[in-house]
Amino acid sequence: MFRYFTAGESHGPELTGIAEGIPAGLPLTEEFIEEHLVRRQQGYGRGGRMAFEKDRAEIRSGVRFGLTTGAPISLSMINRAYEKDDSNWPKVMAKDGERGDVERITLPRPGHADLVGVQKYGFDDIRPVIERSSARETAMRVACCSVARRFLQELGIRIGGHVIQIGSVGYGSWEEVRSAADTIAESSEGAENVWRTADKSDVRCLDGTLSEQMREEIKKRRKEGTSLGGIYEILVTGVPAGLGSYVHWDRKLDGLLAQAIMGTQAMKGIEIGLGFESGRRQGHDVHDEIAYADHHFTRKTNRLGGLEGGVTTGMPLIIRGVMKPIPTMIKPLKTADIDTKEELDTRYERSDVCALPRAVVVAESVIAPVIANAILEKFGGDSMDEIKDRYPSR
Numbered sequence: 001m002f003r004y005f006t007a008g009e010s011h012g013p014e015l016t017g018i019a020e021g022i023p024a025g026l027p028l029t030e031e032f033i034e035e036h037l038v039r040r041q042q043g044y045g046r047g048g049r050m051a052f053e054k055d056r057a058e059i060r061s062g063v064r065f066g067l068t069t070g071a072p073i074s075l076s077m078i079n080r081a082y083e084k085d086d087s088n089w090p091k092v093m094a095k096d097g098e099r100g101d102v103e104r105i106t107l108p109r110p111g112h113a114d115l116v117g118v119q120k121y122g123f124d125d126i127r128p129v130i131e132r133s134s135a136r137e138t139a140m141r142v143a144c145c146s147v148a149r150r151f152l153q154e155l156g157i158r159i160g161g162h163v164i165q166i167g168s169v170g171y172g173s174w175e176e177v178r179s180a181a182d183t184i185a186e187s188s189e190g191a192e193n194v195w196r197t198a199d200k201s202d203v204r205c206l207d208g209t210l211s212e213q214m215r216e217e218i219k220k221r222r223k224e225g226t227s228l229g230g231i232y233e234i235l236v237t238g239v240p241a242g243l244g245s246y247v248h249w250d251r252k253l254d255g256l257l258a259q260a261i262m263g264t265q266a267m268k269g270i271e272i273g274l275g276f277e278s279g280r281r282q283g284h285d286v287h288d289e290i291a292y293a294d295h296h297f298t299r300k301t302n303r304l305g306g307l308e309g310g311v312t313t314g315m316p317l318i319i320r321g322v323m324k325p326i327p328t329m330i331k332p333l334k335t336a337d338i339d340t341k342e343e344l345d346t347r348y349e350r351s352d353v354c355a356l357p358r359a360v361v362v363a364e365s366v367i368a369p370v371i372a373n374a375i376l377e378k379f380g381g382d383s384m385d386e387i388k389d390r391y392p393s394r
């Protein structure tokens with residue numbers, strides 16, 4: 001079973017990760033991981049921090065001469081914010097000594113984890129909550145999940161995502177998105193082609209015009225001092241039929257995918273295939289007719305997004321997630337001071353305005369371990385050679 005853990009604070013010296021359970025013999029390099037880390041840092045709407053962090057995960061164990069050894073892979077990533085010459089963070093984040101003149105943060109931001117974190121742990125300072133709830137953690141999460149993603153790539157499984165809605169700007173119908181997305185994903189790169197063909201510094205959207213409108217929407221809302229969320233879609237191609245389970249509720253693949261997406265900062269919902277739209281349609285406009293061609297069963301459409309009974313059908317997985325607007329905003333909201341209980345305006349600190357293009361990379365990443373585990377469960381194996389022997393050729 002593949003598992004991973006992350007540790008580290010947003011403004012501490014570094015993020016640490018352990019990714020373990022990947023078979024021996026998988027080619028893995030820091031460059032492979034870095035490609036996804038760089039993608040996670042880009043996209044219109046990002047804040048100031050992403051301009052100077054240069055995320056790179058150093059592999060500290062578990063890989064020898066470019067191949068995994070089967071041992072836990074430990075990863076380490078520096079926070080440049082901490083290391084900068086003018087940084088006050090070593091003082092704010094000191095692991096010992098007295099607080100001294102280090103300021104306490106007492107104004108919780110609505111929508112962030114600030115108040116619930118203080119209530120849960122009994123802190124008199126919001127700082128430790130900010131540090132660990134921050135989506136800075138997703139840098140290491142992407143690094144750890146890239147190990148699973150590399151494993152999937154070796155078996156011909158590709159993951160790619162794109163933005164379909166930012167605030168009020170988005171695609172019309174589900175079918176409209178399908179005709180654009182599925183054509184792109186049919187290339188030899190499969191779903192990866194979705195991001196390989198997109199402008200990485202932009203909104204990472206399938207339609208250039210829409211991406212221009214999305215940028216305008218972000219620019220407008222930034223000027224107003226507010227923030228934006230949106231909806232993204234993740235495609236997975238090359239998935240064999242039969243992963244997951246209809247037998248046990250906790251092994252249904254759709255449920256596990258939902259946990260991975262909803263376990264990510266700022267996510268408020270997930271859909272598989274038509275998702276909520278399927279509740280508005282009649283059965284004949286939802287269920288995918290079955291056909292047999294080229295020695296395997298297929299579906300004439302893929303409105304159920306590649307899953308029936310919690311088990312993969314062999315069609316691409318189609319997963320959508322919705323991200324709420326970023327909680328830190330220039331124009332204040334009302335809040336109550338945790339010390340004085342006085343009603344005051346929130347204070348603004350540097351922040352993303354809209355992180356959808358970055359969140360797409362995180363969402364692509366977090367689903368990789370779910371699929372990798374379904375494969376390991378079904379085909380097992382301690383080495384890549386063993387798994388490849390057991391893995392079905394399509």
Ligand SMILES: Cc1cc2nc3c(=O)[nH]c(=O)nc-3n(C[C@H](O)[C@H](O)[C@H](O)COP(=O)(O)O)c2cc1C
Pocket residue numbers: 047111112113133134135138264265266267326327328350351352353355358359362
């Ligand atoms: C990629 C990404 C970037 C984010 N950037 C910010 C940010 O710059 N400022 C902010 O206040 N929240 C940001 N968030 C959202 C917060 O991390 C999130 O709302 C907070 O941890 C509370 O958790 P919850 O939204 O899951 O309830 C970001 C989330 C993601 C996924």
Ligand SMILES: C=C(O[C@@H]1CC(C(=O)O)=C[C@@H](OP(=O)(O)O)[C@H]1O)C(=O)O
Pocket residue numbers: 010047049050053081133134135136137138139265349350351352
């Ligand atoms: C640092 C990252 O994202 C951060 C996520 C985040 C939050 O509150 O979630 C707040 C901001 O951090 P800071 O206050 O240091 O500017 C973002 O920059 C990152 O993605 O690497």
